[in-house]
Amino acid sequence: MVEELHYSYPDGTAALRGITLALGAGENVALVGPNGSGKSTLLLHLNGLLLPGRGRIEVGGKPLSASTLEFARRFVGLVFQNPEDQLFMPTVAEDVAFGPQNLSLKGEKLRECVRSALEQVGLEPARFLQRQSFNLSIGEKKRVALAGVLAMEPEVLVLDEPSAGLDPRSRRRLMRLLAELPQTKLVATHDLDMALETCTRTIVIDRGQVVADGPSGHILADRVLLETHGLELPLSLSR
Numbered sequence: 001m002v003e004e005l006h007y008s009y010p011d012g013t014a015a016l017r018g019i020t021l022a023l024g025a026g027e028n029v030a031l032v033g034p035n036g037s038g039k040s041t042l043l044l045h046l047n048g049l050l051l052p053g054r055g056r057i058e059v060g061g062k063p064l065s066a067s068t069l070e071f072a073r074r075f076v077g078l079v080f081q082n083p084e085d086q087l088f089m090p091t092v093a094e095d096v097a098f099g100p101q102n103l104s105l106k107g108e109k110l111r112e113c114v115r116s117a118l119e120q121v122g123l124e125p126a127r128f129l130q131r132q133s134f135n136l137s138i139g140e141k142k143r144v145a146l147a148g149v150l151a152m153e154p155e156v157l158v159l160d161e162p163s164a165g166l167d168p169r170s171r172r173r174l175m176r177l178l179a180e181l182p183q184t185k186l187v188a189t190h191d192l193d194m195a196l197e198t199c200t201r202t203i204v205i206d207r208g209q210v211v212a213d214g215p216s217g218h219i220l221a222d223r224v225l226l227e228t229h230g231l232e233l234p235l236s237l238s239r
């Protein structure tokens with residue numbers, strides 16, 4: 001839950017100007033808006049990577065503060081837009097193990113957790129555990145980054161532009177995967193067709209403010225609303 005959230009970057013850019021929103025358990029919500037509207041800035045607040053200038057954030061029923069930061073980071077799994085910001089260990093096995101290891105998982109339990117996370121994202125452990133993260137394809141990197149987050153067993157998944165840079169087949173696979181994952185999801189995306197297919201609710205933000213919030217089928221069919229905010233109808237609704 002986010003209430004009246006304001007945030008300005010140190011250089012004075014006012015990125016968020018009074019954002020209020022709440023996610024219900026199990027909801028799949030798309031966050032859409034033009035470049036620079038504040039989507040990534042908002043997501044970085046949800047697990048405490050950025051701290052509010054003004055306003056309140058509540059995660060799992062607890063106000064986000066220094067004392068609940070660790071809880072919030074476990075509760076909300078954030079998948080960055082660029083997997084290279086997330087993957088920094090030499091092998092896939094080490095990258096996916098990094099989070100659960102910090103939660104003190106060891107030995108066979110840790111190995112099982114890593115295998116299961118890779119299986120969830122459709123990467124066969126036997127083929128991928130010892131691969132070097134840096135020479136995977138972009139689609140594979142994105143899935144490894146997601147596996148690293150799933151290995152922490154978060155209640156909420158927050159994904160920044162998950163389909164950006166994927167070819168059509170990888171994008172489809174990602175959409176199926178997201179549909180299968182039971183977590184509550186908030187997905188920032190330019191891909192309004194994906195938003196329409198995978199999210200029941202869509203929030204539109206522009207210049208750091210929420211300008212619409214409602215059922216995806218309604219919001220994403222509103223040509224005037226979308227065009228006013230620098231967006232276009234999803235392809236599937238544009239004829």
Ligand SMILES: Nc1ncnc2c1ncn2[C@@H]1O[C@H](COP(=O)(O)OP(=O)(O)O)[C@@H](O)[C@H]1O
Nearest residue numbers: 009011013015034035036037038039040041042
């Ligand atoms: N590190 C930063 N320093 C200063 N301004 C930033 C920084 N990151 C983003 N911004 C600015 O904050 C605003 C929101 O950016 P961002 O959250 O990245 O938008 P989006 O993800 O919707 O494209 C933009 O005006 C952007 O230029």
Ligand SMILES: [Mg+2]
Nearest residue numbers: 039040041160
């Ligand atoms: Mg962004």
